Amino acid sequence: MPASGTSKTLHHGLQVLELLVQHPSGLTLTEIADGIGVHRTVAHRLVKTLEAHYLCRRDRFKRISLGTGLVRLAEPVEQDLRTLARPVLEELSDSAQASAHLVVRENADQVRMLMIVEPRRAPMHVAFRSGQLDPIGRGSAGLALLAAAPPVPGEREEVTRARERGFAVSKGEIAPGITGISAVVHTGRDHPETSIGLSLFEAPNPDELGRLVVTAAKRLSTQLT
Structure with missing residues (x-):
């Protein structure tokens, strides 16, 4: 559960990214939903939002993995x-x-x-x-x-x-x-x-x-x- 006073939606979005870090070969939408404990419809909205910011992507088999937008975000870290x-x-x-x-x-x-x-x-x-x-x-x-x-x-x-x-x-x-x-x-x-x-x-x-x-x-x- 997200901490009190924090955004539940953002929490779930970050959970998606953390889950994909653990599965570099990608996951299906159902696997993501099950992995973070949300309904498949919620997982779909989260993934669509992350895709819009290039933080995740889908391959031709519809498996979802981390996107190249993360490289730009991570580069300035320390x-x-x-x-x-x-x-x-x-x-x-x-x-x-x-x-x-x-x-x-x-x-x-x-x-x-x-x-x-x-x-x-x-x-x-x-x-x-x-x-x-x-x-x-x-x-x-x-x-x-x-x-x-x-x-x-x-x-x-x-x-x-x-x-x-x-x-x-x-x-x-x-x-x-x-x-x-x-x-x-x-x-x-x-x-x-x-x-x-x-x-x-x-x-x-x-x-x-x-x-x-x-x-x-x-x-x-x-x-x-």
Whole structure:
């Protein structure tokens, strides 16, 4: 249910877009209606409105998918941060031969994957989808952000440990079998709280990888502050 004081129609329209993000090959109108819990007639009006703004489109089989209008809307989002972060992430990814990620704090309870760069020469690597939301208390990215704040009663041992050594390590918290290593990026007031890190299948030497991540975080911090 939408929050009190908000637009129910807009809420449902955004639900359609979020649903289509999860199904890049597209959905039928009935699947959309069922997916967001509305009548097919309501879903039809929502999709027609989104189509008029090029936010979704139908193929010749009448399956509905995201539209190119979203590219224009998304381009300005944290553009400076993403532009500066890309070469840092690319260098980190190539050095560690692992996927490198940039994560921002979305709200008090969640973090969002803003960007991920995959290694160019690694035989295997971890793949995530940009934009995904995760709980701030799970995964190295969120733990690193929590560790940047003063200690609080009852905090996880991993947060305390991250504060002591300057980077956070998690194992299997976002995806089974995946290790995350992240450090906070000091961005100043113009950007959200941010962390940079690595996601990989195996981390035989987390301290060495942690040093790479901290170096990358400091490099990006210097450019942003």
